[in-house]
Amino acid sequence: MAVPLSWYMLLSLAVFSIGVFGFLSRRNIIIMLMSIELMLNGVNINLIALSHYIQDLRGQILAFFVIAVAAAEAAIGLAIVIAMFRNRATAHVDEIKEMQG
Amino acid sequence: MVSIGFFIYFAFAIVVLSLLVVTRKNPVHSVLWMLLLFFHIAGLYLFLNAEFMAAIQVIVYAGGILVLFLFVVLLMNLREELSIGKYTTFGPTGFTFALGLFVAVSMSLSSFIAAPPGKYSIDLIKQETHIKALGKLLYTEFIYPFEVASLILLVAMIGAIVLAKRRLKS
Numbered sequence: 001m002a003v004p005l006s007w008y009m010l011l012s013l014a015v016f017s018i019g020v021f022g023f024l025s026r027r028n029i030i031i032m033l034m035s036i037e038l039m040l041n042g043v044n045i046n047l048i049a050l051s052h053y054i055q056d057l058r059g060q061i062l063a064f065f066v067i068a069v070a071a072a073e074a075a076i077g078l079a080i081v082i083a084m085f086r087n088r089a090t091a092h093v094d095e096i097k098e099m100q101g
Numbered sequence: 102m103v104s105i106g107f108f109i110y111f112a113f114a115i116v117v118l119s120l121l122v123v124t125r126k127n128p129v130h131s132v133l134w135m136l137l138l139f140f141h142i143a144g145l146y147l148f149l150n151a152e153f154m155a156a157i158q159v160i161v162y163a164g165g166i167l168v169l170f171l172f173v174v175l176l177m178n179l180r181e182e183l184s185i186g187k188y189t190t191f192g193p194t195g196f197t198f199a200l201g202l203f204v205a206v207s208m209s210l211s212s213f214i215a216a217p218p219g220k221y222s223i224d225l226i227k228q229e230t231h232i233k234a235l236g237k238l239l240y241t242e243f244i245y246p247f248e249v250a251s252l253i254l255l256v257a258m259i260g261a262i263v264l265a266k267r268r269l270k271s
Binding site: 002003005006007008009010011013014015016017018019020021022023024025026027028030031033034035037038041044045048049050051052053054055056057058060061063064065067068069070071072073074075076078079080081082083085086091092093094 | 104108115119122123128131132138139142145146151165170173174177182186187195200206213219221223235238250253260261265
């Protein structure tokens, strides 16, 4: 008996929601970046499960591009964090309010 | 029956580990839980007959991105980090939003209709090998997105160097 597709979708949705929660609520900017990675991983699980069940490899290629973009995003995000450390010596998002956001 | 057991183990481990990543106070612990999470996700990919994606998951995420995160975490003042609250004042709002997202999308899941199956059945992929089938598709039909991905990586590389380097005295 095979695992139904909707279970995979529910799992990926759960991972994505946990990522959204972490991104919106954590104070540490590094954990926020990790939450973005979590969201992208949830999307990847969904894409690869769909590509298996619909029997089309395009989903896996899309997941491949998502991984490439995730790597680029992590590099840029962590460079921004390092620049922030140098100027402000903090990693907490609620202490950064130069832009009055 | 065995496959359902495996799936339930992997799904449970992935959800618990992602909760641990998001709720730990010490960022080093978060990074280490995330390492375990990525290995479990790679196991799930193997389960879906996507062995190349499982290898990429381990090599790129666990081997590359997490090491980058660990480097930056080491720059941080852990003692101050452990003495301060981990959530901002947006914590309850974020939780409500994430819960609402989960409930809304999971209720709409039952109306999902899958597309008709394509030509890449498991037998075809087994016959042609997974990497060959993927590579053929990537270098013919998806050649322009592939080139754009290389440009994105180049921009990320240059951008990271420009952002992180010390200002030169002029």
